[in-house]
Amino acid sequence: MSGFRATSGGRFDRARRVSFTFDGVAYLGHPGDTLASALMANGVSLVGRSFKYHRPRGVLAAGAEEPNALVTVDRGPGRITPNCRATEVELFEGLVARSQNRFPSLGFDLGAINSMLKPLFPAGFYYKTFMGPAINGKAKFWNRLFEPLIRRAAGLGAAPTEPDPDAYASLFAHCEVLVVGSGEAGLRAALSASENPAVRVILCEMDHDFGGWLLADPTGARFRDEAIATLRTRPNVRLLSRTQCFGLFLQGFVGLVERVTDHLADPAIDAPRERLWQVRAGRIVIATGAIERPLVFPDNDRPGVMLSSAAHILQGRYGVLPGRAIVVATATDAAYRTAFALADGGARIEAILDRRDHAGERVRAEAEARGIRVETGLTLLGTTGKKHVTGVSYAPMQNQDLRGPSQVIACDTLLVSGGFTPTLHLLSQARGSLRWDEPLSAFVPDKVPENINIAGLASGDFPPELRGAALGLLPGNDDKSALAFVDFQNDVTARDIRLATREGFRSIEHVKRYTTTGMATDQGKTSNINALSIAAESLSQSLPKTGHTTFRMPYVPVTFGTLAGAYRAELFDPIRRTPMHDLAEKRGAVFEDIGLWKRAHAFPRAGESVKAAVQRETRTVREHVGIFDASTLGKIEVTGRDAAAFLDRIYANPVANLAPGRCRYALMLNEAGFLIEDGIVARLSDQRFHITTTTGGVGKVLHLLEDYRQTEFIDLDCFLAPVTEHWAVIAVQGPKAREVIAPLIEGINVAADAMPHMTIREGRLTGVPCRLMRASFTGERGFEVNVPADFGFFAMEALLARAEGLGGGLYGLEAMHILRAEKGYIIIGQETDGTVTPHDLGLGWAMGKAPRDFIGKRGLARPDLLAKGRKQLVGLLPDDPAVVLEEGAQIILQHEPSTGIAAQGHVTSAYFSPNLGRGFALAMLKDGRNRMGEVVTIPMPGERVLARIVSPVFLDPEGRALHG
């Protein structure tokens, strides 16, 4: 034996060595080791400090359930991962790991003073103590002083500060059977399911090797090796190691995360760090085994105290002995087996201390044969030692009373076994239910969804030696100052749980939140049953009546990187560009994101600010002509015998009476009568319509129309399709608009009388098909040129060349916004917010007078929509023409408002207009149309602005510029 490593046994690469550092000290281990096994082989037992009291802690468990040995693994800048369980971190050459939650060092931690002040730190301590003082009703001390300090002292590791340079992959997969866990039960399930080659099987295992318990058991190794070999030959089987099943969702949808490169010293440059598997499984077999519980007694958390099963795995799998002089404290026969295995491995078993009055016949006989001292019918009273256990004290019990003086046995390791808990987090996530099994002293599956099977230990099918339990705080330990830990990760003691029940928390969910037991990344893996048991006892009720808390996803932490996958930076969302995007870019466009689209905000020239460019573009349109890329505008084509009747029901405006070749500005309401969308309805022919929607609204409108077409208006024969991207749209707006297009258009008479405002014609633009719409969102004479998208770029180039020859130019989205606001044209989502009716906007005229039915008509008749005092669209002119109000600012009628006065409206759009030579705004104001000429107050940051209420149409109210 060198250090604590036995000379034989284990399943690791004994021939090769790898070097690693822990807290800056270099050690050697072997490929196949975990950080925990390698540290223990090197005799390192102090691996962390506890969350609240900064108590020294060692390795308690063997896998994902490890609550103590949380370390930071440092793979370089941006690759620092806190809170890795040392029992899961695979060793590789050059691994750099650090302990956490200590200052200045693990051995000497100033925070450990909390341990001496422990009477001050009961559950709820922070809530109670750091309440005040409050200043102006705000807990300033808490926010600025107490909370940051407490967080620094109590944090679990530190969040990385640099961006994560790693790549994270993602894959969808489908299978008939997914097996979670590759212990004996999981292997058997996978073998039997995959016998049929048509059944696709995925077997996932969170460990780096398959086999579960079999890996630690020489007698199980042969079955394990043969099973894996067989599964590997089957093409219908996918074996995923290092893969955690973290979430079970509806209809067999399962989230797996595979660790791809974290265990490699030198991963390929292109290799992802982790891979998310989104699996749709016909059937899910949960074969996740069971987790051993610690015993709850004072000072049960010293380094050197370890779960018996963990020691068994340490020895069987890694050939490492946890110590040399071992005491085993147990309530099960399983720990006897551990003791025998460790004795075979060369450790001295000082004693087996059995909580029970009688151990199993066979293990007792074997202990006797081996000459191991066995004490039964006792309780544990504490441990001695400081940074490592040096002894354990116990006393014999009769019923619930001590029946003799306490005794101490010296040891360097105490193994504990308080019984086993089936691992049913996934069942809980899948909305299965659990039932308390009294003989087993465990929650076992009760109602299991029909697509799920539970196999092996997880099902509660325990072999006799795993039965038996010591629940809650061991008797004889009522000293209130003692710390008997229940939840090691969250530093929750038996005392805390009793306190919570004394303070009136009766629901186990409340006890959990008050004490933090079973919270956070640990999710109560080792602590839940003990905590429940203590709560039940304090409440003098049965454990099943106390119930259990809900296990939250994920089973162990999942990186944000894995959840984000490829969806970050440029790939976060698809970036949509119009066919003319490159032209805009060439002309110096500054883009803004509108939904997924990149749209040109403005076209600043060399040396020109964006603001100045917007003002220039706005003037250009009013004085000459502007060219605008309107391709993102939603477009839907509606055809069929009843297309007109269909749209007539959809829109608040009458559509059926629209003549072919004509357009109409139309409003779409929801059933409650509120305006949700606007656009132009253009009738191309008797049975064909071209309708436009807002850029962001087309998807919603399309679904709405399809919904009504398929489910409500099934008497109507019509068809619709999105054509947004088939047509590129170039808006030509301004007094010279006709001059720009006329020479390029063929087959359409664009003269004022032949093609008046709000008409549509089909013809050609320099040889390519074109739908030409006479429409305006600027208040100027305007055309919207629709050409098939492949021609959009060159059509816009041709139109721009014409426009520039006439003193015009490109304009962007911001200029468009100013131009439309000057005319009082609304934008859905800006002037409207889902509570605005056409009447509120002064658009009641659009609905016509003829009696007809349409979506929202009944809603509009509701008394509250007809009542006086609704907010109405108005214009605002600040007294100071240089002021531009803030959009969203509140409007108050009083000029010297006192505190608590309610706002009467809000500003919806505000700009500086070069055409008006001043700032102006649109607003929604209660009873606004009756308040024309009044002056209102708008509170703005640092000042109050006075503004006069005016008509929302600031320019050309007669609409002369539109026509002609």
Place this chain on the structure above:
Amino acid sequence: MADLMLTPRNAWADLTVAEIPGATLKPSPTRHRVLFQARERELETRMKAAGMAAPPAILRARMMDDVALLRPGPDEWLIVSEAEISPKWHEIAGPGAIEISHGYAGIEWCGPRVMLALSAGCPLDLHESAFPVGMASRTLYGKSEMLLWRQDHARFHMEVARSYLSAILAFFGETARHLPQS
């Protein structure tokens, strides 16, 4: 000015073929697309009258003469073609048909690893037992909507809305590097 003829610039302009060992994405030569609605029975009659075979079943596609006829919905049909769609097909599509040629781009996916590459972004089960040759369905690739048609064991045709093409190529470029071996 009428002599000025506009040059087409399709969705693939400035975009290039994307490739990893075992999977290639390239522009499909399909240029023409017409969407129409018809009851199956009614369409079958029209096609029979024109001397053609029966239309495909729901979520299936069929090559017919020089065009492909896809059926993405119960009464929704899509004609996709390299050449200009002939008057015969316009007749079959009927007066309510809607032209969407320029609104979409076609991508050809081929190679032994395309199924795996698609699985990085497509939630459908693409195993041949679930998505056989000839099947065509609207679905997702990454966050982009698309229509996927399996033309052969290792060959797919993808129809995507024009502005999503670059996002799809970029998503492939990022995810295809990270595929598992099988």
